Amino acid sequence: MSSTIEVHIKRQKEAGKQPYWEKFRVPYQASMNVITILQEIQRNPVTTSGEKVAPVAWDCSCLEEVCGACTMVINGHVRQSCSALVDKLEQPIVLEPMRKFPVVRDLVVNRQRMFESLKKIQAWTAIDGTYDLGPAEKQAPQHQHELYLFARCMTCGCCVDACPQYTREGDFVGPAALGQAYLFNNNKSARFQAEERLNALMGEGGIQDCGNAQNCVRVCPKDIPLTRAIAKLNGATMAQFFKNLLFK
Amino acid sequence: MSESNSAPFLLRRFQSLLGIIPVGAFFAEHAFTNGLAFFQGMEHWDEAVAFINGLPLLLFMEIFLIGVPIILHALIGIYIWIFCETNVQHYGYFRNWLYTLQRWTGIIAIVFIGYHVYKLRIEWHYTTDLHIVNSGYVAAYFHELWHVIFYFVGISAATFHFANGLWNFGVKWGITVGERAQVISCYICTAIGVAVYVFFMASLYAFTTA
Structure with a gap:
């Protein structure tokens, strides 16, 4: 050396x-x-x-x-x-x-856009109310372990930086926000906004902008299974699409 | 949350679906029919072409079940392609290469299919007395070496695009979710792609040497 x-x-x-x-x-x-x-x-x-x-x-x-x-x-x-x-x-x-x-x-x-993406998909648990909402439902340890992988996201931006679909001019929310949408849609308390998140993911810059290059999962320093979350959300948004089409 | 707008989602999933049904399905059928020229002989290929030409509402099916879907798939595809920034020079991962090749092979396929349809489906209507294209006409067409090379490149690109598109379809519709499922579906799509490729290449060989 x-x-x-x-x-x-x-x-x-x-x-x-x-x-x-x-x-x-x-x-x-x-x-x-x-x-x-x-x-x-x-x-x-x-x-x-x-x-x-x-x-x-x-x-x-x-x-x-x-x-x-x-x-x-x-x-x-x-x-x-x-x-x-x-x-x-x-x-x-x-x-x-x-x-x-x-x-x-x-x-x-300036990574403000990542924060804006988290806001778009409501990456939070809505616990504020006029009355005590009580404790969250119990969850299986296996379920908790699976979700914890996504809770490790630190919004560093590696995944979006390596994503060929995430461009400076574009409005794709990117893999990190999709991973968080998956996390909160499966969280026992945050899942009550699942439909709103899925509907947001069908709009401009939503999940359809993913092109399966899968760089996100390769560069993620926390080894978050982002592509698994995206594929699951693909199915969930499709189901939501038909629900909107046929039941509303 | 404001009124949701699912038009962007619908557009992309529509494009994905068109690539499989009807475009991909027709592509596989086309390979099978052409393969007859090699595996069973030219007369069987001529019979198959005559059978297809005897189908009712053929022109209607050709325009609305093949032509229009291909054009829509291509136009939406170009629209998707414009907004991406490929980066295999920085991230040379396997899937990233496939992602990038999917875009390039799509462009090659558009040029190839456009020329192919003009030369072997439209042109002879106006320049010959043929009612149905026959193997002799196609064999004569492939006497030109550059036609063979052009078809070799075009078929290779289109087949890759078809097989990789099939894999993408599984992910985009939430069917192949897990890492293992995506690896296995990659093998399956490769096998389907190779089968289609063998049929097309065999027919190209048969016509070139006829």
Whole structure:
């Protein structure tokens, strides 16, 4: 292992500005991850050509791959930078902001659209009422285990970034929101809004925009069985479609 | 929640269904009939063509059960294709390749089918005295090497599109849900695709060497 690491970073001064590339070289330390590289650059923001530049901006929070804030494109693949260990990466290490979201600055992106998608499919349990709704119905542990897989979603955006159907201009809600629709439609308390979620999934940007490329399930850092949820929702939306057609 | 609008959903599922019924069903039937040229001989192929041409309301069926569904499937397909951003250069996964090839083979199939229908279904009505196309006419058509190459590419693309579309149909209609089911259905669709391909290629060989 060389004593320095070469890093190429796709930078952008602010939203809407032209992106440009800069190269940095940072001293190697054992057990480095991409976050520690960025910290080194922050400490000494000098490019390989010796030019002192503004430090690179990035997002991070938990540093243990549970918050999703530090998601970026590393050597062409979208993933969390905290769990991207330098020893396992090919060099030079190429860092880019996520591809499907508007860039705020450098590696920081605005993922508001993911939140809007969650709102579209009512990714919550409606518990507010004028009276006590009482405890939720009991559920089998197997059922709980199956649903827990989907509760691990941290809305990091890897799945939508790798999805060829999720485009900057489009309005597809994306695999993460579909996984959450599945989670809440099967939750003992949240399932009472199941029909509304299914109807929302038949509108613009709904489940029909899925093209079965299945990149989502390959890049998901939490191994959420997104394609299984999508296939189940495909059946559920179809049933809901005929229910609307024939019974309403 | 506002009034739901299920038109986008309906449009896409309609496109998916058209690809299987009637387009896919006709595609498989077409392969079977053509395969007779190789497996049973040219005279059996001519008999089969004569039988099909003797069916009642043939022109009506050709237009409304084959032509219009193919055109609608293609138009909605192009509309779907416009809005995607393929990314196999970044994510070279098996399914992502199939997804990307599904779009490209669709475009190739549109060009191929359009030319094929014009040359072997429409043109001879106006340029010859034939009432029904016969094996001699088709064999003469395949004397040109580039016709054979064009058909080889076109049939390959269309067959891939058909077999992979069949797999997609299973997922899109919520039939093949689990990972294992999707792997097994992939084998089944591959087997169906290979069978159809063998029939088409055998007939292409038979006409080329006739």
